Structures are given as C-alpha cells and as structure tokens.
Amino acid sequence: MHIPVLQKEVLQYLNPKPNENFIDATYGEGGHTLAILERNGPRGKILGIDWEIRVRYKNERLILVQDNFANLKEIVEKYKFQPVQGILFDLGLSSWHLEKSGRGFSFKKREPLDMRYSLENKLCAEKIVNYWSKFDIEKILREYGQERKAKRVAEKIIEERKIKPIKTTVQLREIINKARTTPRRTFQALRIAVNDELENLKKVLPQALEILEPGGRLVIISFHSLEDRIVKNFLKGNQNLLQILTKKPIGPTQTEIKINPRSRSAKLRATIKL
Ligand SMILES: C[S@@+](CC[C@H](N)C(=O)[O-])C[C@H]1O[C@@H](n2cnc3c(N)ncnc32)[C@H](O)[C@@H]1O
Missing domain, CATH: 1.10.150.170 (Putative methyltransferase TM0872, insert domain)
Structure with a gap:
C-alpha cells in the first residue's frame, strides 16, 4: 500500500482552507490529494498531474491530467485552473513503481x-x-x-x-x-x-512560482541531494519573490521512518509567494 510521505507536514505548510485551489503535480496514488480534498471543500478544486495516472478517485472537485509536470503552465492554461493557492511536488517514484x-x-x-x-x-x-x-x-x-x-x-x-x-x-x-x-x-x-528528472524539476519551479497567487504556498519533497540542491538554489535565488518557510529542510520523524522506511531520505522545503 502507498503511504503518503510527510503527510502532516505537507498539510501544515500547504495549509489548505475551504474553497482554495491546489495543484498536486505528482498525484501518484492520490494520497496527498485525498487529504487536501478533505480540507478545501465545498468549492475548492485540485488539479492532479502525473506522468501516468493509475488511480482515479471519483470527486467532482478533482481534475486529473496525465502529462509531464514540466508542462505545468500549459496544463494550467488549458484547464483554466486559476487562481491557485498551493502547489505540491512529492518527487521521484512511488512504492508502486x-x-x-x-x-x-x-x-x-x-x-x-x-x-x-x-x-x-x-x-x-x-x-x-x-x-x-x-x-x-x-x-x-x-x-x-x-x-x-x-x-x-x-x-x-x-x-x-x-x-x-x-x-x-x-x-x-x-x-x-x-x-x-x-x-x-x-x-x-x-x-x-x-x-530526465533534474531537468524537469529545473523547468517546472519557475512556472510554479509564476502560477501561484500572492500568498500561495509551494511545498516540495525531494528524496536525494541532487534534487534538494536544485530546490534550495531556486528558493535562494528568488528571495525577492518569496518567503522561505523552512530554514532547514524538514525530514520525517523516527516514528514515520519505522512505519514507512521509504520516507527516510525525504526532505521538505516550503515557501510562500509574496
Ligand atoms: C512519490 S510519488 C507521489 C505520491 C503521491 N504524492 C501520493 O501520495 O500518492 C511521485 C509521482 O510523481 C510522478 N512523476 C515523476 N516525475 C514526473 C513528471 N516529470 N511529471 C509528472 N509526474 C511525474 C511519478 O509517476 C509518481 O507517481
């Protein structure tokens, strides 16, 4: 079974509120999406993107798109999915892979x-x-x-x-x-x-920042130092446009590692668009 990584922390930093719209750019088995859907009703929507959609939950507030997240801006325009109050990336592969x-x-x-x-x-x-x-x-x-x-x-x-x-x-x-x-x-x-994981990440981060509303939250979970470096440098390089919420990346607790060993190398960074 797929257990979403750092679920509590994702919700804390993404901070979904009623009627807000979110993009889950790495929808996977929909673990994080389901948790957000519980909080952004009754009119808040989620745009779930994955290179391969494997699970479809029936919910009229959920739009699923099978595509490379590097095409984020194009997808958002195509589906007229705006305004966006939060974007989540939970990078890499899932336990299903x-x-x-x-x-x-x-x-x-x-x-x-x-x-x-x-x-x-x-x-x-x-x-x-x-x-x-x-x-x-x-x-x-x-x-x-x-x-x-x-x-x-x-x-x-x-x-x-x-x-x-x-x-x-x-x-x-x-x-x-x-x-x-x-x-x-x-x-x-x-x-x-x-x-082409590192290139796709480099391409999408500026698009994500552009798409977010002022006050919108961007949360990124990476699983190895190469990804984390790209995220860290992107946040540092855009400090005039955003406020970094995580001085140091947030990792899993010992209890989470015990329940879900895959979370061991997870690092979460979060930011708010100014
Ligand atoms: C760690 S899993 C996400 C798990 C999900 N958050 C959940 O709770 O079920 C990462 C997902 O990102 C997808 N993915 C990786 N690179 C992608 C890309 N460039 N574009 C779209 N999806 C991608 C993978 O197919 C995988 O399903």
Whole structure:
C-alpha cells in the first residue's frame, strides 16, 4: 500500500482552507490529494498531474491530467485552473513503481530494464546500457548516481554488452557486482536519466512560482541531494519573490521512518509567494 510521505507536514505548510485551489503535480496514488480534498471543500478544486495516472478517485472537485509536470503552465492554461493557492511536488517514484510496475526500478527484483514513469517516453534504461557510449554512461553514473566507481561500472557494462545484450535487472546487478560496488547508485542514476528528472524539476519551479497567487504556498519533497540542491538554489535565488518557510529542510520523524522506511531520505522545503 502507498503511504503518503510527510503527510502532516505537507498539510501544515500547504495549509489548505475551504474553497482554495491546489495543484498536486505528482498525484501518484492520490494520497496527498485525498487529504487536501478533505480540507478545501465545498468549492475548492485540485488539479492532479502525473506522468501516468493509475488511480482515479471519483470527486467532482478533482481534475486529473496525465502529462509531464514540466508542462505545468500549459496544463494550467488549458484547464483554466486559476487562481491557485498551493502547489505540491512529492518527487521521484512511488512504492508502486518499486513493488508492482514490473519496470525494473528495484535491483532486488528480476525484471526487464525499463524504468520509465511514462510508457510514452522513448528512452528506457535498456537503451542506455546497450547503446550509449562509455563516456555518457560514466557521466550519468557519476553525476546522477554519485558513484565513485563510475568508470569501472561503465567499463564492465561495455564489456558485457559485447557478449550479450543487457536486458534485465539481474544481469545489470551481476555486472555491477563485478565492478565491486553496490547496485543502488547505478539504478538511481539510470532512473534519473531515463526520466530526465533534474531537468524537469529545473523547468517546472519557475512556472510554479509564476502560477501561484500572492500568498500561495509551494511545498516540495525531494528524496536525494541532487534534487534538494536544485530546490534550495531556486528558493535562494528568488528571495525577492518569496518567503522561505523552512530554514532547514524538514525530514520525517523516527516514528514515520519505522512505519514507512521509504520516507527516510525525504526532505521538505516550503515557501510562500509574496
Ligand atoms: C512519490 S510519488 C507521489 C505520491 C503521491 N504524492 C501520493 O501520495 O500518492 C511521485 C509521482 O510523481 C510522478 N512523476 C515523476 N516525475 C514526473 C513528471 N516529470 N511529471 C509528472 N509526474 C511525474 C511519478 O509517476 C509518481 O507517481
């Protein structure tokens, strides 16, 4: 089951009130959306966006759109969804991707190497490991995976793919094993590259700020330091337009980590548009 991360904190900073409109830019299983819907009635709406809509709750105050959140401004214009009093980003992948998607997000499973959030995306992990140059593979392993043995892993991938195409998580895990490092960082790097996660985040933050009403709240939960750095720098660089509500990022309590280990690396930053 999907448990929304930092739910209490999201509600505290997003502070939904009756009849306000919100955008949940990473709708996922709708966990945060449902909590907001309980507070912004009877006329407040939610625009839920996800690259792949998997769950549809019947509620006339909820509009669901399947798209890349990097197109936020266009989506808001298309649906004439304004004014907007709050926008939420709960970045990355959901437990459904790891546990149920069958798309090779988890190195603990035996699955095809896909890693796409949207099946309309032309790039998948299998293409990267079988067709990209050693230089490009090493670069993403270093930049997106912060893998110190990036060069060695890239070399092993090139060696192995000459013998046989790399098609599954198990094959890739064994190759990484030969480079004497853990699979976690390589899997993270491939996922970020396939879904262009950092670029999409950089593109959407200025749009979100523009869309918000004065006094509107922006809440962002990230799960690794690369994302958090982008968010932090964006907030710092726009201090004339916003007031930062979280001097330091907010993390989960020990109790939340126990109930939901996925929350362990979550960092929430929140801001109000001036
Ligand atoms: C951590 S989950 C969100 C979980 C959700 N808050 C909930 O409570 O159920 C992140 C979601 O963002 C989606 N996602 C990631 N990148 C996206 C993008 N660029 N555009 C749209 N959705 C994206 C993923 O498909 C995933 O469902």
